[in-house]
Amino acid sequence: MSGGHAHALHIHGHSVVHRLPGHLKVAALFLFVVAVVATPARAVWAFGLYASVLGLVAGLAGVPVRFIARRMLVEVPFLAFAVLLPLVGEGPFLEFGGVRLSEAGVLAAWTILAKGSCGVVASILLAATTEIPDILAGLNRLRAPKAIVAIAGFMVRYLEVISGEMARMRVAMAARGYEPKAFWQVKALATSAGALFIRSYERGERVYMAMVSRGYAGSMPTFGEVPTLTADVVRALALPGLAIITAAVALVVSG
Amino acid sequence: MHIPDGFINGTTSLGAGVIAAGGVGGALRQSAARLKDRQIPLAGLVAAFVFVLQMLNFPVLPGMSGHLLGGALAAILMGPSVAVVVVSVVIILQAMLFADGGVSALGLNLINMAVVTTLSGWFMFRLVRAPFRASRRAVLGASFVAATLSVVVSAVMFVVEYAIGGVGGVNLFNVLLLMAGSHLLIGIGEGFITVAVVGAVLQARPDLVFGASDLTAEGGPRLPMKRFWILAGVAAAILVSLTVFASSNPDGLQWVAEQTGFAQGAQGSLTATSPLSNYGAAGLSAGAGRIVAAAVGMVVTFLLGWVTFTILRRRSPV
Numbered sequence: 158m159s160g161g162h163a164h165a166l167h168i169h170g171h172s173v174v175h176r177l178p179g180h181l182k183v184a185a186l187f188l189f190v191v192a193v194v195a196t197p198a199r200a201v202w203a204f205g206l207y208a209s210v211l212g213l214v215a216g217l218a219g220v221p222v223r224f225i226a227r228r229m230l231v232e233v234p235f236l237a238f239a240v241l242l243p244l245v246g247e248g249p250f251l252e253f254g255g256v257r258l259s260e261a262g263v264l265a266a267w268t269i270l271a272k273g274s275c276g277v278v279a280s281i282l283l284a285a286t287t288e289i290p291d292i293l294a295g296l297n298r299l300r301a302p303k304a305i306v307a308i309a310g311f312m313v314r315y316l317e318v319i320s321g322e323m324a325r326m327r328v329a330m331a332a333r334g335y336e337p338k339a340f341w342q343v344k345a346l347a348t349s350a351g352a353l354f355i356r357s358y359e360r361g362e363r364v365y366m367a368m369v370s371r372g373y374a375g376s377m378p379t380f381g382e383v384p385t386l387t388a389d390v391v392r393a394l395a396l397p398g399l400a401i402i403t404a405a406v407a408l409v410v411s412g
Numbered sequence: 413m414h415i416p417d418g419f420i421n422g423t424t425s426l427g428a429g430v431i432a433a434g435g436v437g438g439a440l441r442q443s444a445a446r447l448k449d450r451q452i453p454l455a456g457l458v459a460a461f462v463f464v465l466q467m468l469n470f471p472v473l474p475g476m477s478g479h480l481l482g483g484a485l486a487a488i489l490m491g492p493s494v495a496v497v498v499v500s501v502v503i504i505l506q507a508m509l510f511a512d513g514g515v516s517a518l519g520l521n522l523i524n525m526a527v528v529t530t531l532s533g534w535f536m537f538r539l540v541r542a543p544f545r546a547s548r549r550a551v552l553g554a555s556f557v558a559a560t561l562s563v564v565v566s567a568v569m570f571v572v573e574y575a576i577g578g579v580g581g582v583n584l585f586n587v588l589l590l591m592a593g594s595h596l597l598i599g600i601g602e603g604f605i606t607v608a609v610v611g612a613v614l615q616a617r618p619d620l621v622f623g624a625s626d627l628t629a630e631g632g633p634r635l636p637m638k639r640f641w642i643l644a645g646v647a648a649a650i651l652v653s654l655t656v657f658a659s660s661n662p663d664g665l666q667w668v669a670e671q672t673g674f675a676q677g678a679q680g681s682l683t684a685t686s687p688l689s690n691y692g693a694a695g696l697s698a699g700a701g702r703i704v705a706a707a708v709g710m711v712v713t714f715l716l717g718w719v720t721f722t723i724l725r726r727r728s729p730v
Contacts, residue, residue, distance in 0.1 A: 166509060183508070190515040194422045228511060265578075272418020273514065280511035292508065302440050304447050304455075308501045311456020312463065319457075319464050350605045351612025354461055358454075358613075358620065365453045 166228070166284040173392060174218035174286045178385060179295025181393035186283045188397030192404040193275045198268040200407035204275065210399055211278045220285045228281045229274065239266040239273075289313050318364065319357045326353060414506065415521055415570070417514030424577025429519030435527040439496035446494055454620070458486050459498045465605065466502070479598075481525050481566060484533025484559040485606045488551075488623035489613065492534040499526040520573050528569045533562030537623055548614060551624045552607050559606035563599035567591040 174182075196203045215225060243262035251258045283292070293313070297306050326349055330336065335345065365373075420428075447455060462482035482502075486495035503521050506512040513521040537558035544550035571588045578587075613620050618627060 186508070187515055190417055191422075194417050194425065194514075194516040198418075268418050269416065273416035276417030276514040276516065277511040280508060280515060284509045284511070289509070302437075304440055304444070304452070304497060305436075305501055305504070307452050308447075308455045308459055308498060309505055311453050312459035312501055312505065315453075315457045315460035316463060319460050323464060348608050348612075350465065351608040351610075353464075354609050355612055355616045357461065358457055358617065361453060361457045368453075 166281075167288060168218070168220050168224065168285045170219050170286065172218045172286070174214060174282070177286075177389055177393050178298075178383070179287055179291035179293075180298040181295075181385070181389055182283055182287055183292060183295045183299060185393045185397045186279055188394075189279050189400045190276045192397060192400035193272055193279075196272075196404040196407045197411045198264060198271065200411050201271075203403050203407040204271040206403055207275045207400060208278075210396060211275065211282065214282055214396060215278075218282065218286045220282060224285065225278060225281055229277055239269040242266045242269075314364070315357065315361055318360050319353065322356050322360065323349075323353055414513030415517040415524075415573075417516045419514070419578070420517060420520055420573055421577040422516070424573060425516050425520055427519075428517075428523055428573065432519040432522035432527065436496060436500045436522060439493045439500075439527075442493035443491075443497055446491065447497070451494070455490065455494060455498050455501075458490055458495075459501045462486055462499055463502045463506070466506075480602045480605055481529045481563055482602075483525060483529030483566070484537065484555070484562040484602070485609055487530045487534040488537055488555055488558070488606070488610055489621055491622040492531055494622075495530045495534070496526055499530055502526075524566050524569045524573070529562045529566040532565040533558045534623075536561050541623075546624075546626045548611075548624075548627065551614065551621070551627065552611055555610045555623075556603040556607045560596070560599035560603035563595050563602050564592055567595035 193204075193207055196207075215222070242265045243258040244256075249260050251260055251263065287295075290310075293306055293310050296309070297303075330345075330349070462480075462485070465480040465482050465485075467479065481499075483495065483499050486498050489495070490498060500522055503513065503526050504518065507515050507518050507521065535558075537554045540554035540557045541550050544553075568588070568591070571584065571591050574587055575584050610621060610624075614624055614627075618624060621627075
């Protein structure tokens with residue numbers, strides 16, 4: 158439950174990627190994704206390059222491919238939408254194996270698949286190599302508004318309180334032979350949600366009291382900032398730097 | 413509902429980022445006084461709660477599940493400006509930690525799920541509550557309407573963004589029907605859960621419900637009746653003009669369905685299992701189409717109403 162405890166998305170390690178300071182990794186993620194999105198979709202080679210560089214980073218960080226693949230499932234709803242695009246899009250049409258595909262739809266599906274996947278993998282790599290407190294500290298150093306970082310800190314702490322509470326309630330329901338899944342059972346979900354809020358709030362209040370009694374006065378204690386090393390900046394910017402150059406080349410080449 | 417990277421073009425995403433930063437910044441400034449010491453942990457709790465609720469998927473149509481957005485709930489529990497900040501935290505962490513929603517699309521997702529859902533939910537909560545006396549029942553009824561419609565408004569906002577910078581040549585009317593229709597169903601689920609949570613909190617800890625602070629002794633915000641009638645009038649006028657427009661073009665839906673290949677949906681196994689084909693089957697009958705059109709009309713109405721409300725509020729001396 159404490160903040161320093163590794164989260165489920167984290168892969169413990171001591172690689173170069175793990176050791177980079179949080180604020181540099183967060184900045185690198187943003188720059189990389191912006192470069193990917195700016196790349197014209199028709200420059201297929203550029204996306205191949207992005208994929209291999211991300212693969213390299215994953216290799217360096219020791220993040221298994223299976224882990225990334227499983228985490229990529231969040232993309233599925235939009236991938237479903239992407240698959241539908243060539244079928245429901247408007248003309249001009251391509252004839253492909255007897256199926257009429259919209260040309261714009263095919264390009265759009267590819268765009269979503271390529272850019273979306275690069276973004277998802279980059280975020281997964283950040284989460285896998287950075288502990289949550291480091292990400293929050295990184296946001297702080299990047300001058301994110303204090304209230305946002307503070308709420309995020311509490312959110313992460315309460316998340317485990319709430320999911321633990323929710324898991325206990327689910328087990329209790331299942332133990333009594335009730336597992337609501339269908340839409341008409343929404344009332345069961347709804348009343349559990351109500352109970353969950355009250356329970357979590359009251360546990361959260363105790364967490365807060367415990368913090369106050371240990372000296373919390375509105376903000377978390379911060380320790381002296383470690384100066385940013387130039388070598389770290391260079392390492393962190395390697396990925397987005399490469400992506401920015403690639404995007405620029407792709408923009409020039411495909412006009 | 414989370415937009416990934418590359419789904420909406422870069423320029424639009426960037427513009428949305430600027431707008432979202434402005435919106436969240438404004439909410440931060442407004443809530444600065446309220447977000448002191450003790451409120452921060454509560455805000456964190458509501459954020460965590462919204463986060464968990466967004467993981468509670470429930471089936472809406474065969475093959476398609478929806479999740480709660482939690483914006484209206486957060487607004488009713490914590491007030492609109494704090495709620496915008498709270499849901500923004502959820503969206504930002506989802507993008508960075510869980511790869512849910514693209515980092516470059518953060519502005520879009522913040523507008524849809526943190527700003528529009530929350531503010532439209534709050535607006536509708538106030539609007540529906542206004543003509544009734546401050547009672548538990550009025551609060552819960554308003555919570556249901558606000559939560560349901562806030563999800564639909566958010567879906568419509570997505571369509572607006574898709575219209576501005578979406579990829580692919582899909583007919584916009586189709587996207588609008590699909591999004592607004594399915595999110596009306598998701599919204600009803602959201603409405604039930606919002607009512608349950610607000611009801612439970614109201615029973616156990618009424619002091620924690622910002623939107624019902626007038627139920628307790630302290631007294632709280634209330635929409636003046638004059639303003640309510642102006643809003644209701646604007647809403648009715650728009651609804652009537654939309655209905656007239658919809659009924660004068662009864663074949664519009666049919667035409668759109670044939671144009672865009674919904675009609676062929678049943679042929680391919682891929683599309684047969686998709687929500688689009690299910691939706692198409694429903695959308696083809698004129699009756700169902702009109703219901704959807706009416707729902708869309710309501711959304712537009714409430715959006716316009718919200719704008720009116722904001723303008724009116726700015727002019728009032730308070």
